[in-house]
Every structure is written in structure tokens, then in C-alpha cells.
Amino acid sequence: MTKIKATNITWHEGHVDRGEREKLLAQKGCLIWFTGLSGSGKSTVAYTLEHALVQRGHLAYVLDGDNIRHGLNKNLGFSAEDREENIRRIGEVGKLFVDTGVITLTAFISPYRKDRDANRALLQPGEFVEVFMDTPIDVCEERDPKGLYKKARAGEIKGFTGVDDPYEAPENPELVINAAELSPQEASTRILEFLESMDLLPELTD
Amino acid sequence: MTKIKATNITWHEGHVDRGEREKLLAQKGCLIWFTGLSGSGKSTVAYTLEHALVQRGHLAYVLDGDNIRHGLNKNLGFSAEDREENIRRIGEVGKLFVDTGVITLTAFISPYRKDRDANRALLQPGEFVEVFMDTPIDVCEERDPKGLYKKARAGEIKGFTGVDDPYEAPENPELVINAAELSPQEASTRILEFLESMDLLPELTD
Numbered sequence: 001m002t003k004i005k006a007t008n009i010t011w012h013e014g015h016v017d018r019g020e021r022e023k024l025l026a027q028k029g030c031l032i033w034f035t036g037l038s039g040s041g042k043s044t045v046a047y048t049l050e051h052a053l054v055q056r057g058h059l060a061y062v063l064d065g066d067n068i069r070h071g072l073n074k075n076l077g078f079s080a081e082d083r084e085e086n087i088r089r090i091g092e093v094g095k096l097f098v099d100t101g102v103i104t105l106t107a108f109i110s111p112y113r114k115d116r117d118a119n120r121a122l123l124q125p126g127e128f129v130e131v132f133m134d135t136p137i138d139v140c141e142e143r144d145p146k147g148l149y150k151k152a153r154a155g156e157i158k159g160f161t162g163v164d165d166p167y168e169a170p171e172n173p174e175l176v177i178n179a180a181e182l183s184p185q186e187a188s189t190r191i192l193e194f195l196e197s198m199d200l201l202p203e204l205t206d
Numbered sequence: 207m208t209k210i211k212a213t214n215i216t217w218h219e220g221h222v223d224r225g226e227r228e229k230l231l232a233q234k235g236c237l238i239w240f241t242g243l244s245g246s247g248k249s250t251v252a253y254t255l256e257h258a259l260v261q262r263g264h265l266a267y268v269l270d271g272d273n274i275r276h277g278l279n280k281n282l283g284f285s286a287e288d289r290e291e292n293i294r295r296i297g298e299v300g301k302l303f304v305d306t307g308v309i310t311l312t313a314f315i316s317p318y319r320k321d322r323d324a325n326r327a328l329l330q331p332g333e334f335v336e337v338f339m340d341t342p343i344d345v346c347e348e349r350d351p352k353g354l355y356k357k358a359r360a361g362e363i364k365g366f367t368g369v370d371d372p373y374e375a376p377e378n379p380e381l382v383i384n385a386a387e388l389s390p391q392e393a394s395t396r397i398l399e400f401l402e403s404m405d406l407l408p409e410l411t412d
Contacts, residue, residue: 013390014253015268016260024263047220054222057230059265061306062221071328072298075291085281092278093299100267102306122277184219 021101027058028200029098031091031123032105032191035116035170036133037162038148039140041179041187042107045133048184049191053103058201061097063090064107078159084115091119098127103200111161113168126198131191132173137162139180227307233264234406235304237297237329238397241316241376242339243368244354245346247385247393248313251339254390255397259309264407267303269296270313284365290321297325304333309406317367319374332404337397338379343368345386 022028032049034042046062053060073089076082087110097104110116120128140162141149152160159165175194177187195201228234238255240248252268259266279295282288293316303310316322326334346368347355358366365371381400383393401407 013250013257015272016253016256016266020260021265021267024260024265044219047222050222051219054226054230059227059230059306060222061227061302063302066221067302067305071301072295089278089295093302095277096267096269096273096299097303097306099273100265100303100306100308102308 018099018101025059025101027101027103028127029101030103030127030129030195030200031094031098031119032103032129032131032195033094033110033116033119034105034107034131034133035110035173036135037137037140037167038109038160039143039145040133040135041177041184042109042133044184045131045177045179045187045191046105046107049188050105052188052192056201058103059101060103060105062105062107063093063097068093068108084112087112087115087119091115091122094119095122098123103195109161109167111165111167113170116170126200129175129191129194129198129200130170130173131175131177132170133179134169134176135179224305224307231265231307233307233309234333235307236309236333236335236401236406237300237304237325238309238311238335238337238401239300239316239322239325240311240313240337240339241322241379242341243343243346243373244315244366245349245351246339246341247383247390248315248339250390251337251383251385251393251397252311252313255394256311258394258398262407264309265307266309266311268311268313269299269303274299274314290318293318293321293325297321297328300325301328304329309401315367315373317371317373319376322376332406335381335397335400335404335406336376336379337381337383338376339385340375340382341385 034046036042043064050060050062068090073086076086090106090108094104094106116130144150148157148160151157152163161167175191240252242248249270256266256268274296279292282292296312296314300310300312322336350356354363354366357363358369367373381397
């Protein structure tokens, strides 16, 4: 066990600058915001990309229903008000992660343009990378990984995005992915190339 | 610019295991929870420790009023219900940070034992490090960095912890620090030594 020697430390006050953490991580924090219908491939692509980033030595983390809906946002339902608050909190958490230097991925339907744009506005230009999973609804509905479209069509679920609640497509997303045309691996590769082109992965080497 | 070669990537599904990120960071995620009266030195010690950790190559981040009250928790006031929700959200965000592998520090009065214990219960044993800033109230009040005790004594602020709202001291905190006896540097060194002794900084070298 190494004994700490306080004399070896230069002491500072106040928050650590974000740049110091980014230097340590050899990357820049950013928020990769996946949006699209249920079944459009958001989580699948996000996980695939997360693995590829970590494999290359980058710190990446996916926020999704698994770790948000049962934790931070477990006191929110599906009313219009709660949906807005759900997306707002995710944006604020994303901002904290970005400030920490983490390449942060979020996988939520996030159907309303104003909520997504509000989260974009929390960050600096270039830090918010909106990935529109533009998979045709008939493909999403055929996949129906959670059986939700079936229930929505049967009227068992009300206010389901794409069935009886609107999905507002992004007007200027950084990337558009159609999961009917690209595999999760191809989609991830496309996003990695975009991150590289934006100098968000400065130390990435092959 | 390096062209991504998808063939060099081994593709995976599902969330990245926390262990993979911790290996990459050469550290273990933990939540260092500072609690104590206003003016007891929570933020000062947390910032000092954050700097020392980053300087030694560790990824550390402080959650405090600066980045939480104006962001994630800006829709919360100071009612009993809102105070509980404030601490609950911070605990849930802390859990996400710990899962990312970050050495996470929180600096909030967090006066109620049950709220702190609920956050401890969100994590695995050993991951929650409660640091009780046990600085005598007369010292805190003399410091009064934000002029809040003065206002509370004058009746201008109601429900102020230590004046007309209780502070419930931890029963079994991992560490107790009295800022009247230890400088922020000495306090940080003590916490670093504790983290080392708990094997939370496996790669720390002098």
C-alpha cells in the first residue's frame, strides 16, 4: 500500500475544469441522442456503439429505459407533463456526464422536437449529436420487440407514439439511420466516422 | 484522419459491463457522500479532493448545488417533500456515475438520515463512502460563507438546517472530519488514505 504524501500534491480550489478531465480521458464529452419510434433500433445501435467505443479505450455510457425509468425517473408516468420531465431530466443528466468527459449515449423515443431541442440548447454547439433512427413504422411494428404496437393497436395502451400519439421527426439531425437498411454494426461504424470527422475522438487510432 | 475499419471491431450486444469501464479507467466507481451543516466545509473539501484525484490520473466529479440546483433539480424547492426528492435524484445520478466508473463526490447538507441511507442502499456495500463534516455549528455560523445563518437567525429564512430544522448526524459514517481541526488538504489526504485502504484506488502510485 502506497502511503499518500500530501507534499506531492498541488492543492487547488473550486471545480476541476472539464478540460483537465478530457485530457485525462483523451476524448471530448458529447451527448449522442438517439431518437425514433419504438422498435427503430435505438438501444441496439447505442449498445453496439458503446461496446465499440469502450473497446477502443473510450469511456462511453448508455442512458436508457433500463437504468433511468427504474431509477431517477421511477416517479414519472406517461402523461404529457411527465414525458416532458422525463426527457428534461435525461438531458440534465447528460449534461453532467458530458461535463465529466464521458461520451454519453441516450436511447429514448423522445417524440417531441421541443424537448429534444431544449436538451440540445443545454450544451455547447457540436456537443449534441442527434441520431434520428428513421426506420419505417411498418418495420418497427413488424419487429415489435416488446409487443407494444400490438397492444396499442388493440387499444390496450393509449397515447402510443406512432399509433395514437405523434412522433415529430428531427429537422436537422446530425445523422439519419434506417435500421431496415443498415445493421447495428454498420450504423455504429457510420456514427464512429461522424464522431471522428467532428474531432470528438481525438486519440482514436486503428 | 484514421478511417474506421469495422472488421477490427468485435461487436457485442447489450450494456457494457461496468468492470470493462473500470478496467479502462484503472479505478473503481464509488460515491463519496459529504454531509454536514452549511459552512461545515463540504464543497471545499470535495473540490480539493477532486483536484487531487484528477491530478493523480483518476476520473472524479463533484455534484453540488452549482451543477444540480440550477439544472436537474431546478424544479424543486425547499419543502420537506422537495428536499427528499432533491436527495433522491442526486443518489440516482450518483448511482449512474458509479456505474460509469467515476469517483463521484456529492456536497449537499442532506440533513435526514433516512434519505442518505436510502442512497447508500442503492449501491453495493463499500461503494458508498459517507463523510460526515462534523464541524461545530458555532464555527460554521462564524464562517457563514453565504450569509445564510444571519438570515435564518433574523427569521428571514425558515426551516434552515441547524437553526430551525434538524440535522441528523450519521450513526456510522465511513469518515468524520472536523473542519475546525483539519485543513481541506489534510481532510482530502485522510479521505485519499481511506479510499486506498478500501482498495478503491487500485492503481494509485506515488
